[in-house]
Amino acid sequence: MKRIEVRLSVTVVAPLLDVIREMAESLSDNLAVPLQIDDLDEVMSETWVSELQTAQNAELDLLLGMFDEEFFRDGAIQLDEDNADRVIRACAAVRLRLRSERLADMDETMLERGDVAMNELPESRRNVFMCYLFLATMQELIIQHLEMGSPKS
Amino acid sequence: MIGVEARTSVAPELATKTETQLAGIWHVIVLNDPVNLMSYVVMVLRKVFGFNDTKSRQHMLEVHEAGRSMVWSGEREPAEAYAHTLHQWHLTAVLERDETD
Numbered sequence: 001m002k003r004i005e006v007r008l009s010v011t012v013v014a015p016l017l018d019v020i021r022e023m024a025e026s027l028s029d030n031l032a033v034p035l036q037i038d039d040l041d042e043v044m045s046e047t048w049v050s051e052l053q054t055a056q057n058a059e060l061d062l063l064l065g066m067f068d069e070e071f072f073r074d075g076a077i078q079l080d081e082d083n084a085d086r087v088i089r090a091c092a093a094v095r096l097r098l099r100s101e102r103l104a105d106m107d108e109t110m111l112e113r114g115d116v117a118m119n120e121l122p123e124s125r126r127n128v129f130m131c132y133l134f135l136a137t138m139q140e141l142i143i144q145h146l147e148m149g150s151p152k153s
Numbered sequence: 154m155i156g157v158e159a160r161t162s163v164a165p166e167l168a169t170k171t172e173t174q175l176a177g178i179w180h181v182i183v184l185n186d187p188v189n190l191m192s193y194v195v196m197v198l199r200k201v202f203g204f205n206d207t208k209s210r211q212h213m214l215e216v217h218e219a220g221r222s223m224v225w226s227g228e229r230e231p232a233e234a235y236a237h238t239l240h241q242w243h244l245t246a247v248l249e250r251d252e253t254d
Contacts, residue, residue, distance in 0.1 A: 037247065039174060052240055143192050
């Protein structure tokens with residue numbers, strides 16, 4: 001099985017984990033993307049929300065669980081083909097929540113390009129934005145790694 | 154007895170109405186969001202619909218530029234299943250009935 005080991009700077013990443021934890025908590029009873037399907041009957045809608053919420057919570061637990069003792073010892077996190085999809089989804093959920101809860105007033109184009117003057121941001125905001133970028137980088141890394149092993153048409 | 158008769162006459166009518174409302178062709182539409190990475194959207198469309206890279210990129214660009222892209226059409230039940238899967242990947246998906254039939 002294909003494995004990915006990512007080495008990160010503990011000093012840089014550790015403060016971002018508090019931001020991820022805070023967002024994971026706020027997502028514990030909220031979907032990152034609210035359901036927008038009309039005409040679903042009530043029972044079906046409740047079942048969907050419940051299933052999506054359970055999966056989302058499990059994926060967020062998995063993401064947070066990657067930053068374990070090994071990470072704090074040598075900065076390494078381990079991924080494989082089995083958990084990569086769930087980790088990448090958890091990153092998406094946290095980024096969506098960060099955008100709606102903590103970065104809602106930031107310009108869309110600036111955020112998309114990462115074109116933000118970090119020095120001008122207050123420190124609390126800096127970590128939020130750093131976390132937003134860090135999770136995007138994680139996603140890119142995983143996608144690139146997975147693509148290397150899959151045939152392209 | 155009257156109550157029972159009333160219920161049996163109403164229920165099939167409601168059921169028929171619901172079936173009619175859900176009949177026909179449904180489109181699965183992916184909506185743009187300002188957060189998910191382009192590479193992520195391309196990967197999700199490949200995984201969920203089995204698109205090749207070129208088709209997946211075309212849909213991603215349509216979502217990015219036009220704000221929406223129709224990624225699948227067919228009966229209601231599989232359309233719901235695709236929408237559910239897209240939500241699992243945190244993409245915003247809606248279902249729209251084909252009004253041309």
